[in-house]
Amino acid sequence: MGNRKILLADDETALRFLLTETLADEGYVITEAEDGEQATAKLAAEPYDLVILDYMMPEKTGVDVCAWLRGSDSPNRDIPVVLLTAKALEKDKEKAMAAGVTSYIVKPFSPLALIGVVNGLLERG
Template sequence: MNILVADDESVLRFLLTETLADEGYAIAEAEDGRQAMEKLEQESYDLVILDYMMPEKTGVEVCEWLRGTETPNRDIPVILLTAKALEKDKEKARAAGVTAYVVKPFSPLQLIDTVESLLDEAKRP
């Protein structure tokens, strides 16, 4: 299972990468929204984790773009990580096509549970 992790905070990206790799996932990393878009155009992933606030493009902008393009990744689950817990932010994320919304701070176990349940759902016909 391939997962793309896009977050501009290198420490958090490292934590996410290590946590998911320990669970057996293959992880690709992006430092900002534009890099995430490039990777999503070049490779196939099973799931993408986007930080809301990133340079170049926000996680919501990347998700909107992804849902509107003809890439193999168009329908994969998208997890949005954010410190923004307001309802209007959640609505904006849902409208963009975000599958799950994880509010910072979160536990690595919470994230793994979310990843596993989304990947299980994606496998179902």
């Protein structure tokens, strides 16, 4: 099954570190981005198997990045998008789903919960 590549975009350094460690332990190859602009550039540049986006990031939100991705001609256009968010409101969830987000995880969450979602999405693919 090879090493699946995941792009992780979150502006919180500590959380990014924790998630990178957790996902790397599962055998995933992680590329990090610090904001929506970096995430967009990386998604335009190389193929990934899945992308994890924080909702609230500088430059572009996770929802903005996802909407851009779904409408782009990037090779990543159809990959699963996991959105991490502290916004648990239904309207935020609807906005995310409308932008093409595959899965939605509300903060705070356990890294194990994220692993479960990621594994599930990649096994389906």
